[in-house]
Amino acid sequence: MFKIIEKDGSAKRGSFETVHGTIQTPVFMNVGTAAAIKGAVSTVDLKEIGTLVELSNTYHLHVRPGDEVIYKLGGLHKFMNWDRPILTDSGGFQVFSLAGLRKIKEEGVTFQSHVNGQRIFMGPEESMQIQSNLASTIAMAFDECPPSVAERSYVEDSVARTTRWLSRCRTEMDRLNQQERTINKNQMLFAINQGAIFPDIRKEHAKIISDMKFDGYAIGGLAVGESHAEMYSMIEATVPFLPKDRPVYLMGVGTPENILEAVERGVDFFDCVYPTRNGRHGHVYTNQGKLNLFNAQYETDDRPIEEGCQCPACKNYSRAYIRHLLKAKEMLGMRLPVLHNLYFYNKMMEEIREAIENHTFYEYKKKKLEGMKQK
C-alpha cells in the first residue's frame, strides 16, 4: 500500500507498506548485487548508516550461489541476516550489460554465465521463479533495457516484447504467490517502463502498463549514455501517465543531483552503484562536492571526510588515514568511503523527506546543489 503523506510541487513524501516494514519515500536503495554491499559492508553496518532498503540481483544470485540454495536456507532475508525490505532486480539489466554473452528471443534470453561460461536461459517465468525462491520483498519484472542510442524501430519492437513479458511476469508471480512452498506469499511486483529516449514510446508504454496490476512502476533504460537533459525529459514524459497510487522507481539513478531533479519530477525510489563503486575507488561525497581521497593534497589532511558527519568513517578517521589505506590497498580503505557515501545518500534522502514535509524542497534542493558545486 502506497500512501502519499505530503506533496511539494510534484515531489512526494510517501510511505510504502511491505511485509518487511514500511518504506519511507523518497528512498535510496543500497545496492548489494550479490547479496552483499561491496566493500566489506555487512547488514549490521547497514543498520548503523540508515539503510532502509537493500537491493540484490536475480541473475547474479541465480548463477551463484543458486536461488535453490537460498530457498533451502529460508530466503534472502535469513541468508544475509537483513529484516528490512529487499528489492531484487530481475536480471533484465544484465540483458543489456552482458551484451555479447546473450541472445534475445520471444521466450526469453539465453545468457552465458560470466562465472563459468555455462548457458543459462532466463525468461519472465524463470526470473519470477528465481525471485520467488529468493523471497525478496519486491520483485522486478523481467524486461529488456535497450541502449539509449537504439534506433526507433528496434526500440518499438523491444518495448512491445517487454510489455508481453510484463504480463507473463504478472501471471507467473500470481501463481507463485499462491503456492504452498512459497516463502513470501505477499511478494510484490514492479513493472518497468522502457522506450529509450523517445517520449511518445515512453508515454504509450506507461499508459499500457498502468492498466496492468502492479505494485509499483519503474522507469528503466535511463542513465545509460544519454544526456541529463534527455533523462529528465524522459521522466517528465513518463511519470504523469503512471498510476498516482503507486510508487515510481527510477532504476539505476544516480548522482545526488540526478536524485534531487528526479524527486522534483515525482520519483519515489532510487538505486545506484555510485556510492559503493565510487567509494571503493576513493571518491567520497560531501556537501562541498566530491573528493578523490587518492589525491596527493590529502596526504597530511587531518580532517574527517566531512566536518560534522556522523558516519562511522568521519566519527573516527581522517582523510590522510583513509588515503593511506587506499594507497596501501587495505580493505578498510574501501570500506570507510563506502560507509560514508551510503550514509551521505541515506541522510540526503532523509533530508529530502523532511524538506517535502515542510514544503521547503525547492530551497533545500537549491542549497544542496549550490554547496556541492563548490568543488
Added chain:
RNA sequence: GGAUGGAUUCCCGAGUGGCCAAAGGGGGCAGACUGUAAAUCUGUUAGCAGCGCUUUCGAAGGUUCGAAUCCUUCUCCAUCCA
C-alpha cells in the same frame, strides 16, 4: 692479489651502432565509472608552451656521418679463486 659478471630514465628491468627520451612491470600523478562480469579501466610519468630543441643509459676520454650499444682508463657492486 687474481678471475668473471654487472652498473639503464623514481625503483626493478629490456635494449648490444641509426626505427631510442629508450620495451615491460612497479611506484607516482591525474581521470573515468549511473537497475555492479568493476578492489576495475584509461591517460600520464627527463626539461621547455610548441613542428622541434636541450640534457639523459656509473665517470672521463676515444672510434664513427651517427654510441645506452664498439674501444681505453677509472670508480663502485656481485660471485668465485688465493
